[in-house]
Amino acid sequence: MKQTYSIKELAREFAVTPRTLRFYEDQGLVSPGRRGTTRVYTDRDRTRLKLALRGRRLGLSVEECKEIIDMYDPARPRNPRQLLRLCEKIREHRAALLDKVRDIEATLNAMDEVERRCLEELLAAAA
Amino acid sequence: MKQTYSIKELAREFAVTPRTLRFYEDQGLVSPGRRGTTRVYTDRDRTRLKLALRGRRLGLSVEECKEIIDMYDPARPRNPRQLLRLCEKIREHRAALLDKVRDIEATLNAMDEVERRCLEELLAAAA
């Protein structure tokens, strides 16, 4: 459990370029500290990056990732009204993710069907 | 089961603009016929659109959607070598989709955790 990371380290770990990490900083997704002029990423930055990249892979925009991650940030203090809003948002996001799961399932089913026909044809060709 | 569709009809059905459908045609994703100069979409076009938009929602590029849809097209004749390639590709795509499912599951778990803490806090605030 290292506490800090260089930009190169995190870029390599997450298979992105330093440019991407600087871009995400511009967008307010992470705010690494500085040692002199050099960026120093904490575990919190690393976690936010991990979540952001996960969101990106699922097709979310950087802005959407930021909003969600900010909202879910456990360090953020909240009043009951905000907590209710958060619960609401969670339900929305969950629904959106379940929609995606349905898309994936539909695609997987279609792929199974194609594969089945594919194997059938191979069998017929082998005869 | 209508056989043909206007550009407006399909745009409305899939909640995109006609511009998008023309763009997809430029990219070779669909090739509707013409009645005079007006586009006439068939059920095949409609199916390809449905698959394409599903792919888009999952974060694929239009080009990727096209490749996959072309490859899976049942109307396409294939020799055994191509069939084997297709099976290979299906395995790849399936693996990619399962990766996405894992991302979604991880996100859902994180959301459950946030919701749990959220409800706890609400409970504490109510006391």
Next chain:
DNA sequence: TCTATAGTTGACGTGCACGTCAACTTTTGG
């Protein structure tokens, strides 16, 4: 101390996926 390596800030470029006119033609309902 000197050099190689890593890091920094601009600033401009790029590919993608459309949006947004404009100018025009075509089709359809009254």
Next chain:
DNA sequence: CCAAAAGTTGACGTGCACGTCAACTATAGA
């Protein structure tokens, strides 16, 4: 028959997510 609605082809604009220099600075190891 004629107006309104729908459709067409360019062509340029836009927002996003970085890529790609350039020019410079900081730092660490021999």
